[in-house]
Amino acid sequence: MTFLPSETEALPLYLVEAEGLEALLQDKPEAAAWASAMGFTGALGQALVVPGEGGAPALALAGYGDGAARLRGRFWLAAAAAQLPAGAYRLHSDLSHEQLEVEALGWLLGSYTFDRYRTQPARGARLVAPEGIDAARVEAIAAGEALTRDLINIPAEDMGPADLEAAARKLAESHGASIEVTGSEALLEQNFPLIHTVGRAAAPDRAPRLIDIRWGDDGPALTLVGKGVCFDTGGLNLKPGASMGLMKKDMGGAANVLGLASIIMARGLPIRLRVLIPAVENAVAGPAFRPGDILTARNGLTVEINNTDAEGRLVLADALAYGAEEEPDLMISFATLTGAARVAVGPDLSPFFTDDINVAHGLEAAAGVVADPVWRLPFHEPYETMIEPGIADLDNAPKGGFAGAITAALFLRRFAGQGTRYTHFDIYGWVPSPLPGRPKGGAGMGIRALHAALPGLLSL
Template identity: 55%
Template sequence: MADPETVLLAAGRGGIPISVVKARDWEAFRRQLAPDMRRWCESNGFKSQPGRLLALPGAQGLLRQVVVGDAEEPDAFALARLCRSLPEGIYALSGGLSKPELFALGWCLDAYRYDRYRKASSVGPRLVCPGGVDRAEVLRAAAASGLVRDLVNTPASDMGPDELETAALALAKAHKAKIAVISGKALERGFPMIHAVGKASPRLPRLIDISWGPSRAPRLTLVGKGVCFDTGGLDIKPASGMALMKKDMGGAAHVLGLAQMIMSAGLKLRLRVLIPAVENAIAGNAFRPGDVLTSRKGLTVEIGNTDAEGRLILADALALADEDAPDLLIDMATLTGAARVALGPDLPAFFTDDDWLADEMLRQGLAVNDPVWRLPLWRPYGRLFESSVADLNNAGESGFAGAITAALFLRRFVQKAKAYAHFDVFAWTPAALPGRPRGGEAQAMRTLFEVIRSRLAG
């Protein structure tokens, strides 16, 4: 990926000005242009139409100024498309936007390229950080998003449990955090469902445990689903269902990205990150439909579907997290297709019993252009994953309310945490949007950072 520091330059230097002009302000803006520039606008039929761009030429054919009509769209990253429309050079926003920090962030996010397997592309147009914008904050968010995107975009051949552990080790080392890893048969005693899901793969399952910050500070625990590839197990997916399963470790990528933001910002809290990392493969020792597993918490789980494996590994990790009674416990997972059917690819679903937390999630999501939407933990739907032979069934027989029943299943493994939220994210942009190139995507991460900063660290 392009280093955000090379894309967003420090303030105080010159650049080709970008003027964002609302349609109602066009006449006043046009009158202050030099006569030749007014004629250029007229000959191009430019009247500051929303989202339309016009390059104003200077001496010797050089670019003098860029004028763009205010997009007037609900997406605050709408003008980030300039990053792909303009020629290489250095540009500076000359005003016209109420949230220049989101313009700068959108520019950085749109500049992202995944070039691991091909010749690296050029940096492209660069932006001088607008006045009054905290460049370090923008770079922190852009770098964390880049980390998530890189991890999700990497194919499973190069992003298995080993490589996910390597990424976690690098993050821990960079921020002087402690890290411990339990893998293979050692999982059987304390984390039997993580072991059961991952044991059929030659790449050993593991539980990654990162801790950082003073022990007496408010405690935050993040749990991320790390299914590095999901065949569906013996309830095998069709080929179309496996096409994007490299992204099934998107929850793990998200908590690593969020942890990077928290540690680089130096928030005053005690952070713990738990990642159950597995590959749901097929072999003679794979767990089967109808098996009954005993979880770390002691609850027994009948396997209704081996393709509902993410909630199994999360359940063991959540049980461990809950034993510490953290002030806030959050899990993130690419968990259900039902959430995508309900909300589409752009809007992550979240579930919580804490109304203040839910309201703050919604508010901050809109403020930082990282929206989320609350779905209910509707307790009566617990009947949909009842079992006649065990405490729970991991899938149940009904296809109704799949995102809600998955969240309720996980909720059964959390009792002591003072507040808990589950995020069901897609971690992918199917078609490029401003600030969101096609491919792996960080969702709800910036929203969570702001909520965590206000609730626990500020």
């Protein structure tokens, strides 16, 4: 997922809007005739190679449609690139700098393949690094997204807590970051009771652990917390089979924060980065925690368990409380947390919660620029009573089914610390059907918007 060097011999590729096709081909009568004969209109996703003398390719066209049509998706150059034959291409367009970077990134993202278990055909159309973009930055973003996709796509048999730890170690070592892992009984000794409780029923080789990565010595402190539930059976509140089929992606929050960390470290951003990942498997066995149990979290709050399938917020609670102890300048959690968030906004939007209007505006503005759509949901104060069961401080699964994403976010906020600037992403982490630049499977969500917003959020 890299660009070809700028000196590469490449076929000219013209990105053309439907209404600009005639003007583009005005001085290219042979190309105009070929485009007409082949039915090329400049519609979104169309691609055409135009032959020259002797039949050798002379140039290529990629349809860019019109503004109204483009609003219905993103990465439209990637859609056209998927139709092009193998070869090197050099893009010619009138795109703005921001649009050019988005489309160039989409091309790289569209070339992703997951081939760990079966050889997959690689897309042969390669793009020369377009002039005017920071190619290294775009490649770093693409690499971070590829890491996130890979981690989510690997099935739970090969991506348990130990495997997630190994992936985190590999990333840390490649960037000179430090990593500490608190595992098994040490979780109890060092006061991570909820992480231990959720993961204690798993097999010994899939024991729970807390992964802690640190990188950078100067600048503002950013702490990323990612839900690392490597497989979720639902525990004793067992999920039906249909709901369990995609639970390999329940560590999508961890995959996303590792992908974002990869981008931050590769780019050398001037921050002090910390990544916390509670890695567990929510299994069914004799030691499994039970409905009705009351657990005490790291920060002393008690939690009544009304559903063992609401385990993600439990492991995040200990990790957030731990992260808050250092009072970072900004703390952000990512989790595949609630079905309610999917019902609210579907699989394409990344819903987030924050009390900080500057964070909200920064994320929303950045999301529009980098084509990584987000949507703000509220920490609605009147719903606080819904997570207070009376018998304990908190309820991990309020009855009634209303506002599930909001009550989960309110639950997490109780552990983020009073003075902490805290934002929570409740993501899906999965593309259910292939889209331009986004094959079916694991997906980064919100991390590109956050990466773009970080300079403003942390005053870098």
